[in-house]
Amino acid sequence: MTDWIRPTSLAEAVDARRDHPDYLVLAGGTDVMVGAIDRPAPIGVIDIFGLPELCVCEHDDEGRLRLGAGMSYAHLLGDARVAAAAPALVESAREIGALQIQARGTLGGNLGTCSPVGDTLPVLLALDAEIELRGPDGTRWLPVDDFCTGYRTTALAADELIVSVRLPVDSSSREQVWRKVGTRRAQSISKVMLCASTHRRDDGRLADVRIGLGAIAARPLRARATEAVLEGALPDGPLAARAAQAVLNDIAPIDDVRSRADYRRATTARLIRRWVLHLAQTSTTTNTGS
Ligand SMILES: Cc1cc2nc3c(=O)[nH]c(=O)nc-3n(C[C@H](O)[C@H](O)[C@H](O)COP(=O)(O)OP(=O)(O)OC[C@H]3O[C@@H](n4cnc5c(N)ncnc54)[C@H](O)[C@@H]3O)c2cc1C
Numbered sequence: 001m002t003d004w005i006r007p008t009s010l011a012e013a014v015d016a017r018r019d020h021p022d023y024l025v026l027a028g029g030t031d032v033m034v035g036a037i038d039r040p041a042p043i044g045v046i047d048i049f050g051l052p053e054l055c056v057c058e059h060d061d062e063g064r065l066r067l068g069a070g071m072s073y074a075h076l077l078g079d080a081r082v083a084a085a086a087p088a089l090v091e092s093a094r095e096i097g098a099l100q101i102q103a104r105g106t107l108g109g110n111l112g113t114c115s116p117v118g119d120t121l122p123v124l125l126a127l128d129a130e131i132e133l134r135g136p137d138g139t140r141w142l143p144v145d146d147f148c149t150g151y152r153t154t155a156l157a158a159d160e161l162i163v164s165v166r167l168p169v170d171s172s173s174r175e176q177v178w179r180k181v182g183t184r185r186a187q188s189i190s191k192v193m194l195c196a197s198t199h200r201r202d203d204g205r206l207a208d209v210r211i212g213l214g215a216i217a218a219r220p221l222r223a224r225a226t227e228a229v230l231e232g233a234l235p236d237g238p239l240a241a242r243a244a245q246a247v248l249n250d251i252a253p254i255d256d257v258r259s260r261a262d263y264r265r266a267t268t269a270r271l272i273r274r275w276v277l278h279l280a281q282t283s284t285t286t287n288t289g290s
Contacts, residue, residue: 003044010053010134013161016046018136021158027070028104030097031113054108054163057081063169066132069108069162074099076107085167086127088176088195092119095180098187108162111147114154114219117190117258121148121220123178125212126195127171135160151218174199174208177278179271183258190215191259194271198230204283206230211272216253216264223250226272235283240276244269 005023007013017025023044026032048054054070057079065085067076073093076082083090096102096119110118111131124131124144131147133140136159144165147155156162174197182188193214199207209230211223226247233239253264 002041004047005044006047007051010051010161010163013046013048013051013054014134014136017161018159020044020046025112025161027106027109027112028072030101030105031109031115048161049104049106056164060166065167065171067107067165067167069106069111069132069164071107073097073102073105073107077102085172086123086176088126088178088197089120089123091178092123092180092193092195095119095186095188107165111144111154111162111165112156114148114152116151116217116219117193117215118220119180119190119193119214122193122195122212122214124165125220125222126176126197126210127174128168128210130166132163132166133157133160134163139163141166145222148219153219170199170208171197174210175279175282177275179275181267181271189258192216192264192267192271193220194268194275196272196275198279200283203234205232205234206279207232211247213247213251213268215258216251216268221250223247223272225249230276235276235279237277237280240273240280243276244273247272 005016007016023046024042026045026047027049051070054068056068058066060066065081073096076093077090110120129144130141131144135157142155149155176197179194180190181192182190195212198209201207209227211226213223214220226243229243229246247268251268253261255261
């Protein structure tokens with residue numbers, strides 16, 4: 001029979017993880033339960049769903065927004081602080097599953113699974129988020145890019161828990177965009193995802209450009225070649241075309257059950273082009289070329 005531990009505090013949960021690194025950590029269960037019937041039952045479960053210390057949403061002393069790993073999508077959708085700091089995260093949460101999944105599925109679970117089609121991951125990449133991990137040796141913070149190590153693999157140690165996600169203090173001043181392309185508008189697994197964010201300098205040039213892509217590689221990734229093309233440039237039509245070309249160097253998608261590589265390449269390039277054109281159209285500065 002499966003042993004079941006339901007900690008009542010984060011300290012208890014960390015201790016349980018230390019004592020039972022071979023137990024399954026269960027949050028909302030919306031990933032874990034898929035296919036569970038075909039797998040042997042875990043020898044034990046550490047059930048952290050709804051643990052209050054994992055559901056916090058608060059600004060730290062330096063003004064960064066800290067989102068508990070146990071926050072559900074419904075929780076993210078209903079919080080004005082999240083809407084202010086990370087509108088792209090709210091938009092991604094709104095498109096995840098349906099209401100039932102949004103009520104159970106958590107931010108920490110999306111990270112824990114680290115699927116290439118995990119919708120929040122490109123957003124966290126584009127916002128330079130950091131992940132708080134806690135284990136017997138204490139707390140460590142990892143940039144999300146270092147946390148996601150490969151196809152459904154992460155830097156999480158067997159005796160650690162994901163505790164929270166921290167957004168930089170400047171995230172609310174970033175222009176953010178989220179695009180999910182699937183077979184239909186709702187209840188759809190992504191074929192391509194884009195989250196991009198940027199600042200604009202007083203002269204209208206882009207600064208600190210961050211682009212997160214999903215579903216186009218084994219793991220979510222930053223489009224660094226494209227970021228380099230856009231950094232310091234004035235958005236206009238020719239820049240949009242150059243960026244759309246550059247992103248093809250950032251990605252090497254595959255054919256799979258959801259989509260074809262050539263469709264993913266063309267769609268990613270189109271999303272980038274449209275985003276840069278949108279930036280050009282919403283520029284408050286007269287654009288004289290880049
Ligand atoms: C019908 C359906 C539709 C879906 N649609 C989407 C979608 O559109 N987009 C999308 O991205 N996902 C989708 N999902 C997948 C899933 O809902 C999300 O990935 C969700 O965020 C998982 O969260 P959870 O709390 O349910 O995780 P769980 O299933 O409880 O856990 C997932 C993994 O993370 C680990 N884990 C969870 N929390 C922690 C923690 N705090 N510390 C350490 N490890 C932890 C668990 O051990 C497990 O390995 C869908 C799933 C279903 C069933």
